[in-house]
Amino acid sequence: MSVILRSSNLPADLLPYMTPTDIIDSDHPLVQEYAQGAAKGATDPVEIAKGLYLAVRDGIRYDFYAPFHLPQHYQASQVIKRGRQFCVPKASLLCALARVYAIPSRLGFANLKNHLATTQLLEYLGTNILVYHAFAELYLDGRWVKATPAFNRELCQRHGVSPLEFNGREDSLFQLYNEKNQRYMEYLEFLGTYADVPVSEIVAAFRQTYGEERVDYWIRMSEERGEGSISTFDL
Numbered sequence: 001m002s003v004i005l006r007s008s009n010l011p012a013d014l015l016p017y018m019t020p021t022d023i024i025d026s027d028h029p030l031v032q033e034y035a036q037g038a039a040k041g042a043t044d045p046v047e048i049a050k051g052l053y054l055a056v057r058d059g060i061r062y063d064f065y066a067p068f069h070l071p072q073h074y075q076a077s078q079v080i081k082r083g084r085q086f087c088v089p090k091a092s093l094l095c096a097l098a099r100v101y102a103i104p105s106r107l108g109f110a111n112l113k114n115h116l117a118t119t120q121l122l123e124y125l126g127t128n129i130l131v132y133h134a135f136a137e138l139y140l141d142g143r144w145v146k147a148t149p150a151f152n153r154e155l156c157q158r159h160g161v162s163p164l165e166f167n168g169r170e171d172s173l174f175q176l177y178n179e180k181n182q183r184y185m186e187y188l189e190f191l192g193t194y195a196d197v198p199v200s201e202i203v204a205a206f207r208q209t210y211g212e213e214r215v216d217y218w219i220r221m222s223e224e225r226g227e228g229s230i231s232t233f234d235l
Contacts, residue, residue, distance in 0.1 A: 018102055023075050038051045038056075048101050053172075056149040062086065063086055076096035094149050103139065104139035107136060109133065126211070129188070140168050
């Protein structure tokens with residue numbers, strides 16, 4: 001399979017959202033192979049997108065404590081190789097898979113409040129605020145649709161939250177409440193959309209919100225562990 005950079009029935013201004021980058025490397029053979037397997041022979045863009053979404057949501061385990069400070073940590077092909085990552089690299093992978101099929105894709109970011117944050121997460125961050133949470137936006141049937149492939153099915157079940165579904169026609173964002181009707185995720189601010197992963201902005205936001213000393217410790221730990229996760233906790 002080869003990457004399709006544009007489709008004649010799409011506006012020319014969508015080209016940046018269909019083009020490979022060093023991070024959203026939709027031209028990488030591993031990404032193209034993964035996309036082909038995820039689409040399962042579908043030809044309709046909506047059906048393709050649904051298959052790609054599930055392949056990222058459940059095929060790549062959510063790992064909040066994964067490395068985050070270098071561009072390679074967000075590279076789609078590397079996410080596939082690692083098999084686990086947090087929301088931004090998972091959204092990057094979904095964007096790359098979509099671009100393989102000439103579905104325009106971009107990353108969206110928001111700041112969240114996790115009302116059900118675990119003790120481990122609160123100790124790790126020092127707050128229940130999650131900055132630069134990422135989702136993907138896919139251009140389907142003439143409009144941008146949000147898709148959030150962050151939490152895999154097993155993680156959702158463990159925390160009493162229904163796995164997020166994506167039908168390719170409606171926005172798929174984190175639930176406001178869990179299955180016990182407890183307040184769960186609150187979107188505080190939407191930060192905009194990007195054709196590529198703004199790594200420097202993400203790291204800067206982490207430093208501003210969580211503190212220089214804490215972020216430097218995370219980076220030092222991930223480097224000492226050879227790209228390994230800082231913690232083994234599932235959130």
